Amino acid sequence: MSETRELPLVEAIQEAYRLEMERDQSVIMVGQDIAGGIFPHTKGLVEQFGTDRIVDTPLAEIGMYGTAFGAAMEGYRPIVDFMFAGFFLNAASPILAQTAQFRFIHGSQMSLPMVITGACGAGMRLGNEHAMLVHNMIAQVPGIKVCMPSTPYDAKGLMLAAIRDPNPVAFIWHLGTMMDRGPVPEGDYEVPLGVAEVKREGSDVTLVANGFQYKNAVAVADKLAGDISVEIVDPRSISPLDIDTILRSLEKTNRLVIVDESWDSRSTASQIAAEVVDVGFDLLDAPVKRVCIPDIPLPGGHMEPYVAPNPDAIEAAVRDVCR
Amino acid sequence: MATDYVMPKLAMGMNEGTIVDWLVSEGQRVERGAPLMQVETEKVVYDVEAPVAGWFHILVAAGETVPAESRIGQFAESEQECAELGGGAAPAAAGTPAPTAVQFDANLPSTGALMAPAASAPPTPTGGRIKASPLARKLARERGLELADIHGTGPAGRIVKRDVLAANVGATAAPATTAPLSPAGTLTVKATVPLKGMRGAIARNMVHSLHSAAQLSHFSEVDATRLLKARASFVANADRYGTRVSLNAFVVKAMAVACQAVPIANAGVVGDEVVIWNEVNVGLSVSLPGQGEHDSGLVVPVLRNAERKGLVQIDAELRDLASRAREGRLAPGETEGGTITLSPTSAIGGAGMYSWSTPVLNLPQAVIVQPGMIEQRAVVHKGKIRKRNMMPLSLTFDHRVLDGDPFAGFAVALRRCLQAPELMLA
Numbered sequence: 001m002s003e004t005r006e007l008p009l010v011e012a013i014q015e016a017y018r019l020e021m022e023r024d025q026s027v028i029m030v031g032q033d034i035a036g037g038i039f040p041h042t043k044g045l046v047e048q049f050g051t052d053r054i055v056d057t058p059l060a061e062i063g064m065y066g067t068a069f070g071a072a073m074e075g076y077r078p079i080v081d082f083m084f085a086g087f088f089l090n091a092a093s094p095i096l097a098q099t100a101q102f103r104f105i106h107g108s109q110m111s112l113p114m115v116i117t118g119a120c121g122a123g124m125r126l127g128n129e130h131a132m133l134v135h136n137m138i139a140q141v142p143g144i145k146v147c148m149p150s151t152p153y154d155a156k157g158l159m160l161a162a163i164r165d166p167n168p169v170a171f172i173w174h175l176g177t178m179m180d181r182g183p184v185p186e187g188d189y190e191v192p193l194g195v196a197e198v199k200r201e202g203s204d205v206t207l208v209a210n211g212f213q214y215k216n217a218v219a220v221a222d223k224l225a226g227d228i229s230v231e232i233v234d235p236r237s238i239s240p241l242d243i244d245t246i247l248r249s250l251e252k253t254n255r256l257v258i259v260d261e262s263w264d265s266r267s268t269a270s271q272i273a274a275e276v277v278d279v280g281f282d283l284l285d286a287p288v289k290r291v292c293i294p295d296i297p298l299p300g301g302h303m304e305p306y307v308a309p310n311p312d313a314i315e316a317a318v319r320d321v322c323r
Numbered sequence: 324m325a326t327d328y329v330m331p332k333l334a335m336g337m338n339e340g341t342i343v344d345w346l347v348s349e350g351q352r353v354e355r356g357a358p359l360m361q362v363e364t365e366k367v368v369y370d371v372e373a374p375v376a377g378w379f380h381i382l383v384a385a386g387e388t389v390p391a392e393s394r395i396g397q398f399a400e401s402e403q404e405c406a407e408l409g410g411g412a413a414p415a416a417a418g419t420p421a422p423t424a425v426q427f428d429a430n431l432p433s434t435g436a437l438m439a440p441a442a443s444a445p446p447t448p449t450g451g452r453i454k455a456s457p458l459a460r461k462l463a464r465e466r467g468l469e470l471a472d473i474h475g476t477g478p479a480g481r482i483v484k485r486d487v488l489a490a491n492v493g494a495t496a497a498p499a500t501t502a503p504l505s506p507a508g509t510l511t512v513k514a515t516v517p518l519k520g521m522r523g524a525i526a527r528n529m530v531h532s533l534h535s536a537a538q539l540s541h542f543s544e545v546d547a548t549r550l551l552k553a554r555a556s557f558v559a560n561a562d563r564y565g566t567r568v569s570l571n572a573f574v575v576k577a578m579a580v581a582c583q584a585v586p587i588a589n590a591g592v593v594g595d596e597v598v599i600w601n602e603v604n605v606g607l608s609v610s611l612p613g614q615g616e617h618d619s620g621l622v623v624p625v626l627r628n629a630e631r632k633g634l635v636q637i638d639a640e641l642r643d644l645a646s647r648a649r650e651g652r653l654a655p656g657e658t659e660g661g662t663i664t665l666s667p668t669s670a671i672g673g674a675g676m677y678s679w680s681t682p683v684l685n686l687p688q689a690v691i692v693q694p695g696m697i698e699q700r701a702v703v704h705k706g707k708i709r710k711r712n713m714m715p716l717s718l719t720f721d722h723r724v725l726d727g728d729p730f731a732g733f734a735v736a737l738r739r740c741l742q743a744p745e746l747m748l749a
């Protein structure tokens with residue numbers, strides 16, 4: 001039974017929290033409305049672990065983050081939950097300038113084992129700041145790891161790996177995957193940070209996608225099956241980026257389309273394209289295509305699906321490189 | 324190479340278009356900007372102009388509706404190319420090669436018409452950059468294929484992987500299908516090696532040499548006992564000289580001395596005259612691994628001005644040239660300008676044979692020198708049968724350039740230097 005148990009992605013995240021908080025007394029949570037539980041991934045945690053370890057804060061990101069930062073310096077392993085990841089920007093200086101560079105600045109004498117988490121993504125019609133994709137902004141800065149799960153299995157395994165990592169890790173999840181159900185083993189397992197996975201084997205084109213876009217990639221691969229054989233690589237982590245798995249896939253397919261729900265410029269998609277052209281030039285039989293958000297602000301409401309990567313845009317890019 | 328023409332996307336919302344009418348006929352010359360076709364979209368009928376000039380080949384008939392950006396025609400660079408694109412539909416049908424040749428004679432250089440039936444001629448490069456994907460370039464390089472010989476089927480005529488693979492199949496299949504099979508059909512193909520790239524160049528050069536020069540080979544034995552002693556002295560001082568002077572260095576030096584004694588040996592046929600050179604530039608043939616399991620390669624870097632260099636310098640340069648030749652790091656020009664060649668069979672495979680052969684001239688040079696491996700042999704020395712270190716020596720010369728008498732002078736001078744190396748100090 002446990003082999004085939006299916007959970008929604010938010011419950012997979014919650015299971016990781018419970019497992020690790022039971023196992024390790026130094027793990028605490030600091031966040032907005034995590035005791036109340038607007039988002040179901042924290043529902044019931046305060047009843048089990050109490051308000052000392054589930055610390056609900058006012059809507060004051062810099063103070064909330066400072067609490068966690070100080071706790072980490074004192075030996076705790078805090079999980080800071082911004083609810084909507086876009087609001088991490090209110091605490092951008094302590095995260096990007098101080099946390100990411102903390103170990104470096106202190107001569108490797110101290111580390112900050114923190115998890116910074118929040119949800120984001122287009123398609124929910126929540127408006128610009130709530131949807132804002134921030135994974136690439138954080139990944140721009142060295143010293144902080146960034147991952148984004150595509151499946152409930154990966155969500156639990158990545159979260160366990162993130163909490164246990166001695167470095168700060170941003171665990172960003174997409175609102176559009178919140179209730180996606182998938183097999184999740186009971187008990188302890190980690191999905192290593194910085195390791196991509198070939199989620200679907202194919203021979204004609206490598207399609208890199210994660211988060212909500214992984215679902216779009218699967219839809220396109222299903223539609224094209226029999227015509228174009230699509231191999232899907234889920235990077236799982238954005239930083240560090242597992243370029244080797246992408247290159248190995250390219251050795252087979254020689255064509256690359258990268259889907260990244262992010263602004264096109266200076267994105268993980270651009271980064272992958274640049275690295276592939278650099279070290280995998282001779283593997284390419286067609287130009288590398290990126291499917292991203294054009295460099296414009298995310299419009300709210302009904303325009304979101306047209307601006308964000310969507311199956312039509314992905315299919316067009318795949319067909320283009322397979323001409 | 325023909326340029327693809329696609330159904331233009333005339334508006335952001337245009338997903339498909341209907342070709343109402345072609346405003347040109349098949350094979351017609353079209354100038355850039357001239358009316359090409361009428362297109363009907365969801366909204367309106369447009370007249371579309373030709374984006375480039377060329378002879379136009381229609382791929383999709385009027386009345387058809389096709390997706391935007393899909394290929395509907397091709398601009399050929401010549402009338403002939405356009406006819407080839409047309410295949411059986413073109414006015415010059417593929418099945419009637421003779422009229423085709425006559426029809427297009429006026430537009431072709433005379434050799435072009437004689438070469439091959441139009442339908443099988445490879446696409447001619449126009450002198451511009453050849454579009455090919457990075458992978459296609461790599462595959463073509465590995466297989467020794469010229470991009471100019473490959474027809475690109477990717478976007479805008481780009482050569483992609485499938486084109487190289489198709490070309491390679493063609494290249495390797497050709498010898499297999501034309502190879503004489505036994506009547507019973509019992510021969511099966513283990514592997515084929517395309518006569519392309521380096522293999523092709525070697526094949527062409529060897530055949531050209533044997534077809535065009537009057538080659539005469541000469542065999543002798545050299546008593547290399549004192550040569551080995553002289554070499555041992557240099558090897559004993561290897562630390563001082565920074566190199567273990569090789570026998571090849573002695574042979575190069577001896578060739579330079581012999582060439583200066585008999586200048587006509589350091590010559591070649593250039594145009595309609597024999598040119599005798601001042602410099603003794605010695606080509607060193609270096610064997611290379613091939614591109615496949617059954618293949619091998621050969622390159623001849625040139626050591627310049629051997630007549631002005633000492634043994635130590637000659638040896639250092641030989642080693643440098645040979646190692647860079649094996650690593651494929653020779654600079655352009657380093658294989659040119661040779662006036663005579665040394666083909667050291669003793670080096671092949673690390674062990675040679677006590678044997679002779681008929682080395683093939685490296686044209687336009689008049690002489691090639693091929694020492695074999697030194698072995699102890701029983702010879703008559705000073706009236707007694709003695710063990711001596713003997714070296715077989717094979718030479719080939721071009722009888723167009725020099726006759727037996729001067730050649731014998733060169734052979735004797737060379738032999739004298741190798742038997743008594745101290746004479747090279749003269």
